[in-house]
Amino acid sequence: MARPKSARDRLVRVTAPIAALCAALLSLGGCIGGDFARRAAGPQADLTPPAAVPGASAPAAPAMPAAGGGERIGAGSVKVALVLPLSGQGSTVGAALRNAAQLAYDEAQQPDLTLLVEDDRGSPDGARDATQEALRQGAEIVLGPLFAGSVQAAAAVARTAGKPVIGFSTDATVANQGVYLLSFLPQPEVDRVVEDAVAGGKRSFAALIPETAYGNAVEAEFREAVARKGARVAAVERYPAGAPGPAVERLARVIAGPGATADALFLPETADAMPAVAAALTKAGFSPARVRPLGTALWNEPALYALPALQGGRFAAPDRVGFSNFSGRYQARFGSVPPRVASLAYDAVLLTAALSRRYGSQRFAAATLTNGSGFAGVDGTFRFRPDGQSERSLAVYEIRNNAATPVSPAPRVLAKPAI
Known part of the structure; x- marks a missing residue:
């Protein structure tokens, strides 16, 4: 898997991650909510966050143990499941996706979210169990899993509960109504x-x-x-x-x-x-x-x-610039080069933060998630189709x-x- 070089020497103001969150909803034509509109400068065209000054990010939100034995990032009122392979097959990538989610949460200035991080053990059975636990704790949407079989298992549980899934698999056959793929589809x-x-x-x-x-x-x-x-x-x-x-x-x-x-x-x-x-x-x-x-x-x-x-x-x-900047910030924070797919978890968390600020009770409704104007992320503009597949600007x-x-x-x- 190719790993773009990091942008080591780019310096920007500390407010860049805030501007990135404001740009996450293209259809709004501006920032998300009055407080962000007052605080964030910069044009709408800045769709991806540039590399930040090392050490200038917002303080990290502490990771807390969840009631079901998982981990929580944040303590907001909107609960979001993050189902990843933190053990077993794919655990190295899963750990990087978890780190990227933490980075997104912190760079969004600690939004009104609680990320319920659950280990799917790299298997469909684990994904089913992890999703059930997160939903039991009140999750309104599921981010992940990574593997196709795990996405299918998680989706079966989430569909019964009437909750959407944003999966990271590259297998378009697992996409469906209410099961959206944020991954890099061919x-x-x-x-x-x-x-x-x-x-x-x-x-x-x-x-x-x-x-x-x-x-x-x-x-x-x-x-x-x-x-x-x-x-x-x-x-x-x-x-x-x-x-x-x-x-x-x-x-x-x-x-x-x-x-x-x-x-x-x-x-x-x-x-x-x-x-x-x-x-x-x-x-x-x-x-x-x-x-x-x-x-x-x-x-x-x-x-x-x-x-x-x-x-x-x-x-x-995808355009390389956005990931290069993200990679630089990730390395400064976690001391390692992120795998290419790490940006998916970053974008997914930033998206849920943006939708929560703007759309209230309709934040994760199908009409909101399939907005035709799309959303802006690390890897450029993307949108979800009603059939669950995604389209990207490339x-x-x-x-x-x-x-x-x-x-x-x-x-x-x-x-x-x-x-």
Whole structure:
């Protein structure tokens, strides 16, 4: 997993986290509540909090044991469940998500929230038990879990109680009405990179896709995105994970040599497996100068930037600046580099704080959570769809000269939701 560099030397005023909370609700056109409006300066366009002066953050809220044996952050009237793998599978990431939630709570100037932190033990059974305990204590919304099976288990409990879930899984199949995914889903990345390619004149797309669950998800979105943009799919080849050679040979007539009929090649592969794919493409005579390689945020890994087959290739991913600033503040507070997904817990807590300040008893209603204007977070603007999936504003990066340079910035405002 790529880890952006921290912004070590950026200095800003102490009020920056407050301004970030004010910007969390884009549809309001300003800050959330009169007190924040008086105290927070800065334009609405500042959607992500810049790096703060070390030591200048608000005092940390003490973590208190909860009645059910979990942990509490804060002592506000609005109770929010935070269900994470604090032991068992994924416990290292779970601990980082918990730290990010603490950071968000403190930078929101200790809002009227109580975070009920519950350990799901990295399993669906644990997620069910943890969610039941948090709801017993009065939780109005569930943030987490991390894994798909755990999200499903937590959602089953929460749905019975009539409470929404904001999960961190990347498996879009677990999204549903009332079960929203804040995670980095591949479908918006596919849409964005295809949109950029068509805008740049590409009209004929080929794809080389691994036979994995991820490959299945992105192939469907790829075909739909190309069709929506009025372009055509010239050919698609699938290959067993780790063995791309024969599929590349079958695709060569479309993507290699003077007779190539495609002008873009979609390669949704992981950083670990991409070198073998790139080598097979080079052996087959593939020229990225003639057929542009396209990818998803899986390409956001410096180890790929020197591969000859990817030079000039483009991929879609969240803007790096917001996470870089968040990472700097996290490191200053906790002494370690956060995993990429840590920003999800930060955004989720900041969102619940913002909605609680603005919407009263309707703070976590479906109409509030699916506001079409969306919300601003560390990784840019996002919104929840009624079906539970999320859409994000994404930047497009181009690989060249051992670096990935942004060529199309992430939009500040999402396009109008499709009807």
